[in-house]
Amino acid sequence: MGVEETLKKYSWILPLIQKADRATRAVIMKNFRQKKTNFFPEGEFNADVENLINCMLCPNMCRFDCGTLVASQNESMSPAYKARIGYYLTMGIIDPADSANKEFINLMYKCTNEENCKIWCPFDFSVVSLLETVRDDLNDEGLMPDYCKQQISKLNKTNTIEDYNIFETYKEKGIENIESDGNDDVFYYIGCQSMKFPEVVKANIEILKKAGIKFSTNLDKKVCCGGPAFNIREMETAKKFARKNKELIESTGAKIIISDCPGCILTLTERYEKAGIKIEKEIVHIVQYFRKLIDEGKLRFEKSIPEEFRKITIHDPCLIARNLKDTESIRMILNKIPDLEIIEPMYNKEYVHCCGWSGTAHWADKDLAIREAQNRINELKETGANIFISACPLCELGLAYGIDETEKEKYNILDISELLIKAL
């Protein structure tokens, strides 16, 4: 709620205070004056205390749609409680430096960044945006949890979020690397998690080629976007990766940057800009670009999809649905593919439930993330479809954890490009 809206909403309070007796008025005025002294920490802090208070005192209006709460069925995962603990850590009511309070610190990382909470929030913020400000203070105090330190260490050592530089595996995975000549139309920015799905990357390259696009991938120079460091709020590493990527992207000469990873899109755009490192390029998700190519007639549907791939449901990646606010590109592409039977899950588009694999939760509590993935898989199974289509490597990774070993043959999680290529 903006300042103007807030003032308007509470304009009725002023006449009440004016009408009150002198003693009451004196108490109220004192309380108003002392709000910061009473309830804000002393000294410098990064935490968004105002909104931590708003969130922790809210009766949890988003609780029914919080993925971690639904997965754990534990009140301690409720958004308002996370904000409450964030506030207590900030105020020192719970001493963050006391090793006995480690679980309270861990709670600040048990969020999947899905931002379902924002849809229902009476204050229009997401809980992760608050938790990140608490993480800033924890990092400043040297209290970053070990599992986060490990991710930062991997980033600095391998330039990716893996124990090794996953981009270097392209040859063994049969992925073609296209070096930039500095004059590309498009730079295909492959996400490091996408490298775990070589068939997806190969499909994307083939689709771009079929459309006659001049593009490069620069896999020999490629590094992580730095998204994990932004999640953890280790801003030194985050900015280092932002600078590296800006240089790499600008060296291609491409006007349009496309990525197969919605997390990369968020990082390359909003997050870099907030960190003061703006890339002056059009940066879009690959489904948005494919949609454009289809509209322009550069991609034509010439083949029939094999029968076993025809009954599908859609898992909207939350970053495309809620951050890019685009739920139509995926559907537009799928609707153009002949012979498909598309069955929407109950929770779809901007109301999609998370795969469990975004944010920091899967490092802080892998079992929790898996339970969230299982919940989402159950929702997808309820559609009766056997093919689950998504457009995010993290979703595809998370959802795979949600399928029981005995059902791996029955259900197939595919990236939209893997289906699209079958029809071109």
Next chain:
Amino acid sequence: MDFKEFELIYKDNRCEIKDKQKIESKLKEIVGENNISTNDVDILAYSKDSTLIGMNWTIQGKIAGLPDFITWPETVEQISEILKLANKEKIPIIPFGEGSGVVGGAIAIYGGIIIDMKKFNKILKINDKNLTVTAQTGINGMNLERILNSKGYTTGHIPQSLYISSLGGWIAHRAAGQFSTKYGKIEDIVLGMEVVLPQGEIINFKTIARASTGPQLDKLFIGGEGTLGIVTKATLKIWPYPAKRTLISYVFPSIEDSFEAIRQILREQIYPAVVRIYDQFETMRHFPDIDKAKDKVMVVFICEGNSKLVDLEESITREKSEKNSGVDCGEHPVEHWLESRFRITETSSMPPYKIVFDTIEVASLWENASDIYHSVLKSMKQLQGVIMITAHVSHFYPNGVGIYFSFGGVPTKEQSDLEFYQKCWNTVVKAVLDAGGSIAHHHGIGINRAHWMESEWGTSMNTLKEIKKLLDPNDILNPGKVYVDTWKGGEK
């Protein structure tokens, strides 16, 4: 952590558990390793409910009650076994749904074992022919309603707490939704239940539209507030999702005019789903942009259901409103209410200024409604520190109403916020009783109203206490509520 950093509000008469490890291992045997916790991070999470004074405590680093164990049973048999253990060891049990109660019903005031019902979250059956849904009672209200909506049904039970409350909480606290004038209250909606009694016995009340099979024992558990048994499963009435919805609003010169219009509407057996009266102050607070509403009483109506019936309801609603000096305000006020009804920000905005804020809903026959309204306002205005006392009226019957007061203020002199809060509560409740009303309409008794139960019930309270003793001889199920004056009367 020993939680010494936090001031504990309810700290008297805590149960002494001599061998906590033994109890923990027995609970593990019953529910499994992953369904019990004594971790600080979990214990603190279950230290409060949504009682509004609790929000002031939260920001001040105080906690209401401190449980010893949190459990998440997955079967009714596990609940039964926990209760048997609790009886043997004389440990309090506190059933917990979504923690949205506002009278302290889920606070572990003596410590003990929380039974969190969240894993009882499944819809078991939807029966189109009978128009029923059977669900486990830990299910969140919104999750129940939106699944029903997706299949073309509604329960019609839409409380403001829909997003944050559970089916079990509705039943335990005898809840009412905002659409209740048409669809009824929870006791009208529940057709069958499974209940675990305090000593572990599992009983069932079979689902039936209506029967003449002796006293309605099942009703004892609707409003039992988790003191007489834990309801684990319920079958509810459902309705086809309404085909038509008409939004109507009128402003009236006085609350009496609005009462009279609505009384006459209901006398004609016309039941708009939503009827809400806002007194002058609430009208100014919620509808400041509507010129016609200045210094008036706003009433919003929603008629819904079969299209022909809705048209008839609309016609009679308009006729009676206009006959009682109502002026048509169009759809906008109703749209505004629909858009804003779940945007609750007041609970967050008051505590940073140490303002004590709460709502108290009470019930009345038509003949006392106006007296109760004016009497409460008059009494509260005389109380030092109170800066706001207003009301809206949102539940209606052919015979009476439910009035919902809101108050805000600050403790002056040497009062604590709890003492001031108790004084406000007691002032409202006393004025209601003196004017012939009933002390609660749909939030229940919990801690906040327990000391008024004798005044409300008279000698029949003895019978209720005897029933409690019979079912729960060791007083292990949600103790310190309903029958016990935990506030020690507060400052009457």
